[in-house]
Amino acid sequence: MTDQGHQTNQDRKEFSDEAGSLWRIALAPSVWAGHFVLCYASVSLACVRGLLPIEATRLSLIAVSVIVLVVFVWQGWRAWRQWAPERGHPSALSEGKAEDRHRFLGHATFLLTLISGIATVYTTLPLLLLEGCR
Amino acid sequence: MTSRSLSPLRPKPEGPFPPTEAMLDEQAPQGLDSDSANRLREVWKTPTGWRYWSAVNNSEVGKWYSLTAFFFMLCAGILALAMRVQLAAPDIEVMSADRYNQFFTMHGSAMMFLFAVPMFEAISIILLPGLLGARDMPFPRLSAFGYWSFLIGGVFVLGSLLFDAAPRAGWFMYPPLATEDAGPGSDIWLLGLSFIEVASIAAAVELIVGTLKCRPPGMRVNLMPLYAWYVLVVGGMILFAFPPLIAGDFLFELERSFDWPFFDPTRGGDPMLWQHLFWIFGHPEVYIIFLPSIAIAAMIVPTVAQRPIVGYSWIVLSAVGTGFLSFGLWVHHMYTTGLPTLSLGFFSAASEAVVIPTGVQLFAFLATLMAGRIRMILPMLWIAGALAIFTMGGLTGVMLALAPFDFQVHDTYFVVAHLHYTLFGGMVFPVMAGVYYYYPFIAKKTLSERLGRWAFWLIFTGFNVTFLPMHLTGLLGMPRRVYTYPEGLGWEVTNLISTVGAFVIAAGFAVFVWDLLRPKGSQPLCPRNPWKAGTLEWAHDVPEEPWGMRSIPYISTRYPLWEQPKFLDRVEEGRFYLPDAEEGLRETIVTSVIDARPILVQRVNTPTWITHIAAVFTGGAFIFPTFHLYTPAIVSGVLAVCAILYWLWTTTARPPEADMKDVGLGLRLPTYVSGPESCGWWAMWITMLGDATAFSSIVFGFFFYWTSNTAFPPPDALHAGAGAVAVAAAAFAAGWLLTIAARFTNRRGRVGAARAALAAGALSTCIGAAALIVSVLPLDPTSHVYPALMWALMVWIVAHAGVGLVMQLYCLAGSLTGKMTPRYEADIWNVSLYWHFFAVSALVACALMGPVARLL
Numbered sequence: 001m002t003d004q005g006h007q008t009n010q011d012r013k014e015f016s017d018e019a020g021s022l023w024r025i026a027l028a029p030s031v032w033a034g035h036f037v038l039c040y041a042s043v044s045l046a047c048v049r050g051l052l053p054i055e056a057t058r059l060s061l062i063a064v065s066v067i068v069l070v071v072f073v074w075q076g077w078r079a080w081r082q083w084a085p086e087r088g089h090p091s092a093l094s095e096g097k098a099e100d101r102h103r104f105l106g107h108a109t110f111l112l113t114l115i116s117g118i119a120t121v122y123t124t125l126p127l128l129l130l131e132g133c134r
Numbered sequence: 135m136t137s138r139s140l141s142p143l144r145p146k147p148e149g150p151f152p153p154t155e156a157m158l159d160e161q162a163p164q165g166l167d168s169d170s171a172n173r174l175r176e177v178w179k180t181p182t183g184w185r186y187w188s189a190v191n192n193s194e195v196g197k198w199y200s201l202t203a204f205f206f207m208l209c210a211g212i213l214a215l216a217m218r219v220q221l222a223a224p225d226i227e228v229m230s231a232d233r234y235n236q237f238f239t240m241h242g243s244a245m246m247f248l249f250a251v252p253m254f255e256a257i258s259i260i261l262l263p264g265l266l267g268a269r270d271m272p273f274p275r276l277s278a279f280g281y282w283s284f285l286i287g288g289v290f291v292l293g294s295l296l297f298d299a300a301p302r303a304g305w306f307m308y309p310p311l312a313t314e315d316a317g318p319g320s321d322i323w324l325l326g327l328s329f330i331e332v333a334s335i336a337a338a339v340e341l342i343v344g345t346l347k348c349r350p351p352g353m354r355v356n357l358m359p360l361y362a363w364y365v366l367v368v369g370g371m372i373l374f375a376f377p378p379l380i381a382g383d384f385l386f387e388l389e390r391s392f393d394w395p396f397f398d399p400t401r402g403g404d405p406m407l408w409q410h411l412f413w414i415f416g417h418p419e420v421y422i423i424f425l426p427s428i429a430i431a432a433m434i435v436p437t438v439a440q441r442p443i444v445g446y447s448w449i450v451l452s453a454v455g456t457g458f459l460s461f462g463l464w465v466h467h468m469y470t471t472g473l474p475t476l477s478l479g480f481f482s483a484a485s486e487a488v489v490i491p492t493g494v495q496l497f498a499f500l501a502t503l504m505a506g507r508i509r510m511i512l513p514m515l516w517i518a519g520a521l522a523i524f525t526m527g528g529l530t531g532v533m534l535a536l537a538p539f540d541f542q543v544h545d546t547y548f549v550v551a552h553l554h555y556t557l558f559g560g561m562v563f564p565v566m567a568g569v570y571y572y573y574p575f576i577a578k579k580t581l582s583e584r585l586g587r588w589a590f591w592l593i594f595t596g597f598n599v600t601f602l603p604m605h606l607t608g609l610l611g612m613p614r615r616v617y618t619y620p621e622g623l624g625w626e627v628t629n630l631i632s633t634v635g636a637f638v639i640a641a642g643f644a645v646f647v648w649d650l651l652r653p654k655g656s657q658p659l660c661p662r663n664p665w666k667a668g669t670l671e672w673a674h675d676v677p678e679e680p681w682g683m684r685s686i687p688y689i690s691t692r693y694p695l696w697e698q699p700k701f702l703d704r705v706e707e708g709r710f711y712l713p714d715a716e717e718g719l720r721e722t723i724v725t726s727v728i729d730a731r732p733i734l735v736q737r738v739n740t741p742t743w744i745t746h747i748a749a750v751f752t753g754g755a756f757i758f759p760t761f762h763l764y765t766p767a768i769v770s771g772v773l774a775v776c777a778i779l780y781w782l783w784t785t786t787a788r789p790p791e792a793d794m795k796d797v798g799l800g801l802r803l804p805t806y807v808s809g810p811e812s813c814g815w816w817a818m819w820i821t822m823l824g825d826a827t828a829f830s831s832i833v834f835g836f837f838f839y840w841t842s843n844t845a846f847p848p849p850d851a852l853h854a855g856a857g858a859v860a861v862a863a864a865a866f867a868a869g870w871l872l873t874i875a876a877r878f879t880n881r882r883g884r885v886g887a888a889r890a891a892l893a894a895g896a897l898s899t900c901i902g903a904a905a906l907i908v909s910v911l912p913l914d915p916t917s918h919v920y921p922a923l924m925w926a927l928m929v930w931i932v933a934h935a936g937v938g939l940v941m942q943l944y945c946l947a948g949s950l951t952g953k954m955t956p957r958y959e960a961d962i963w964n965v966s967l968y969w970h971f972f973a974v975s976a977l978v979a980c981a982l983m984g985p986v987a988r989l990l
Contacts (some may be wrong), residue, residue: 029458036462039480047474049841058476096152096352096690101729104356104447111451119459119487126479133474 025109028075028116035068036123047133058127065124069117076113082106144957145793147732149801152352153688157799158704170714171684177715178269178680181741188741190274191680196260197576199281203252206288208643210244213237213295215640218600222633224621234617235302236319240295242305246419247327248288250561251372254426255280255337257568258365260576262341264671265359267350267689269682269712269722272343272813275739275781276336282749283333290757291326294319304615306412309397309405313389321390321760328383329756331376338376339820342369347813348722349730350670351711353689359669360443363450364429367457368422373820374461375418377828382411384828385835385926391759394915394922396835402846402919406471407838411831413464421460423557425453427564428495431517434571435499437667438514439506442693445498452498455491459484469540478537485535489528496521511665512586516567519594524559527552530605545615548608551601558597566593566646574660578676581649589646596638603628603635668693673705685710685798686723689730711797723797724813733811735795735803739785748777779944787814787960788953808960818964822971825934829975832930836923836982840990847920847987854924854983858909863980865902866935869895870973873942877966883956885949892946896939902976903935909983924987927979938972941965 039061046052083106150157180189189195217237220228229237259277263270271277294300301323303312312320345362385396386408395401397408436443443449462484469478499521508514530552533539543549566589573581607628612619619625663672672695673683685708691697704710711723712735724734754770790805797803809815839846847853872895880888910928913921945962948954954961 025454029455033458033461036480036484040477043474043476043480044841047476049844054476096354096357098354098729101354101356107447108450108454111447112455115451115455115487115491116458118490119462119484122483122487123462123480125483126476130476130479133476 028113032116032119062127068120072113072117079106079110083110145804147803153799173715174681188743190278192259192263192271195277195281199256203249206248210241213241218633218636221629224619231617236300239301250423258341262344267670267683267687268348270738271340273340275745276340279745280333280336282746286753287326287329294322309408318760324383324387325756325760335824338369338372339817341365342820343813343816346727347724349725350689351732353730357692360432361429364425364453367453368425371418371422371457373824374827375415377824378411378831379415381828381831395919413467417464418460424560427561430564430568434513435502437665439502441506444501449495449498452491452494459488469537470544482537513567513571515590516563520559520563527555527559546608547604547612551604554601574664578659578678579654579657580660585649589642592642593639596635599635600632603631668696685713734807735805744781789958809963814964818967851920855909858905859980859984862902862905865898866976869898870969873966873969877962889949892942896942899935899939903932931976931979934972
């Protein structure tokens with residue numbers, strides 16, 4: 001080990017970066033889940049409890065979907081940059097280097113953001129296609 | 135010594151990591167070979183004679199676990215055969231309707247709770263240490279405790295059939311049928327299976343911590359075997375899926391035993407709450423079964439293709455994505471319950487969306503196979519069968535996810551056909567592939583190729599003969615769960631075909647059982663790596679050695695056997711880590727979560743009987759209430775707690791004999807860590823996540839009643855006493871702060887202050903619990919669901935306060951006897967973590983019982 005102190009500092013920074021990207025892996029599906037629960041809960045309040053007007057609920061939920069999708073686009077763009085497919089063998093990322101792990105987490109986050117985006121669009125479809133409670 | 139207690143020295147890993155190629159090329163130190171191997175062998179030796187059953191090693195516990203689960207599966211299969219005989223022809227009476235009800239209830243319950251989920255745990259307990267090059271799981275005694283609990287619970291639940299007392303309200307136990315059912319059947323289901331669910335959660339904690347912390351040095355997250363990724367995802371799903379069911383069981387059993395009307399509409403209850411809680415568990419459950427089985431395929435496919443998997447990140451995506459999406463599907467079991475159409479739409483959409491990640495993994499497998507040179511080995515035959523059958527089940531799944539189609543076939547044999555296609559294709563066939571693939575790893579012998587092909591074709595053909603016509607039976611309108619049917623409805627022929635097919639499946643399983651159990655003493659040992667696989671587990675020893683791995687390797691690729699030069703020689707010659715056991719202790723290496731940097735030598739536990747004692751008494755605490763024997767149940771519960779405390783006190787987080795240990799390749803590691811670096815802290819964190827989910831389910835119940843019933847809380851309701859609830863909230867908050875204060879002062883060497891904080895915290899906990907009990911005393915829980923729910927919240931919080939109190943006293947005793955010191959402080963870290971979770975749930979409960987209930 002050439003410079004112990006320098007090395008430790010670098011490790012710490014590397015780790016906090018990666019702890020962040022590990023969290024970002026789960027971010028998109030968690031946002032999907034939050035959106036899903038919000039849709040389910042507000043429609044129940046509107047249609048079962050009768051607290052909210054259904055039409056306004058429906059339109060607000062559609063607006064929330066749009067915001068969620070914008071977040072996903074931003075998140076997906078960040079993940080794409082972390083993955084950096086232009087830097088060669090995009091599918092492998094199978095070596096024991098820090099850079100491979102870093103790019104792997106970017107790739108996985110990108111794909112999960114994509115699937116969460118699709119799932120959010122799916123959840124929004126009933127809001128667009130069905131009107132009213134019945 | 136004084137300097138140590140004032141500013142405790144916490145050693146860090148020392149020495150070079152990662153090792154260079156030159157270091158690995160050096161000769162192993164002299165005398166390492168036979169002496170160290172003997173020491174290691176001695177330490178890990180499996181007990182012999184009757185003491186064999188005290189073993190806790192993952193290989194033994196895993197074997198018992200999987201054979202027991204397999205035995206329960208055969209029992210459940212025999213129930214299915216008996217049902218098929220009863221249904222072979224119209225208007226016959228091979229068995230009574232009541233017995234038929236017991237049989238179909240137990241068939242489903244046993245297949246789910248006694249076979250599918252435990253089988254995942256069993257297989258993972260066997261394989262995971264091998265896949266990760268670890269010597270054992272981080273908490274071997276926890277695995278053993280889980281196994282013995284599973285055995286007791288399984289025998290109890292299944293044994294009830296022999297006394298004609300089995301549950302008979304269907305495997306999803308819908309109220310009011312199940313709540314009103316006379317006899318102990320429903321109680322056996324609720325309490326017996328809750329007991330097993332607790333064991334499942336224990337196993338999930340073990341597997342998650344194992345995957346996160348016990349990977350070999352260098353195995354970063356992007357190098358993990360795919361099976362480990364799936365274990366992580368499924369473990370996480372168990373934590374979020376099982377607790378709602380446990381919370382549901384808790385409410386259900388309170389209704390059965392004490393007449394608290396959670397599901398009784400005449401007193402404000404609602405049977406729909408059970409359906410929600412059951413299916414929030416029940417649908418993810420399907421994926422909890424499916425994902426680990428498909429994970430086996432992810433291990434076999436690269437071996438068959440003799441090349442690395444194509445689309446590793448894509449498979450990780452689909453595992454994680456499926457894990458999440460599977461929680462948005464539960465209402466597709468409840469399409470016909472009258473929910474708003476828009477709500478049905480959300481669940482229908484999510485049910486269609488989950489197809490995407492599921493499909494991605496199958497396409498990644500196909501791409502791997504197309505890119506490689508396929509050798510059609512026997513396990514691949516089973517995988518091919520699995521893909522064919524699962525795809526069929528998936529297609530009917532896409533149909534059933536559409537609410538209008540489901541309205542037509544709801545509760546018909548079409549659904550039965552669909553779910554058997556998904557479960558046979560998604561679980562049974564891949565697991566069979568896994569048995570053939572991993573048998574040489576487990577038993578060091580191979581199964582018969584010829585018998586294996588016979589078993590495959592019998593089961594594959596029999597399966598399709600049984601279940602393909604069942605789609606038609608269902609479309610013709612035959613409902614599920616009827617014990618017989620009249621002539622002339624057009625159901626006779628398809629039913630008879632299904633019955634014949636069922637016996638063909640049974641013949642296939644008979645061939646398999648014979649192959650599995652036939653004596654193989656004269657058969658030669660298998661080659662070390664019979665399938666020429668590239669993953670770490672095939673570095674096992676033939677003939678068997680008890681240590682798991684001669685030395686714990688440094689990993690820098692996904693397929694070390696293919697891609698790391700001289701890998702096997704280096705493992706073999708003990709050139710990697712921990713090739714010896716100088717202190718005569720069982721050890722494995724703990725690494726960091728993301729990059730697997732070595733951080734600790736973990737001492738793991740040895741064979742014991744305390745796990746059996748703890749399991750028997752825990753079993754008593756669950757089983758006696760089935761027969762309304764509450765005093766023996768309480769005595770059992772107390773004894774179980776004592777046994778567990780003895781086990782923890784004598785063998786966990788004890789100060790080690792030396793602070794650092796040389797693990798080889800110039801690396802020195804600490805032997806004791808506390809807080810987030812330790813396995814125990816992670817186990818507590820994960821357990822409490824599950825516990826918090828269960829508590830959230832009860833809170834969900836509160837808001838569910840409020841949403842579905844405008845008279846909740848009833849306008850004239852008596853609320854929990856405001857003053858007492860406020861006192862409870864303040865006392866629990868104080869208990870929490872004092873526990874945290876104890877951790878800080880202890881760490882700074884102010885041991886006296888820490889002890890005082892713990893004692894005051896314990897007192898505070900008692901005051902909080904007493905105040906909460908007092909707050910609900912004027913309420914009559916049998917009169918209406920609202921007071922019943924207040925009581926249920928009180929029971930939940932007071933029970934957890936009891937655990938919190940025991941933990942505070944445990945730390946206090948540890949501090950007084952020198953087990954816990956400013957340097958060796960793992961206990962107080964774990965206890966304060968428990969208290970964070972408990973404090974949040976206690977304060978939420980107090981808020982609900984106090985202001986929220988009054989405002990709504």
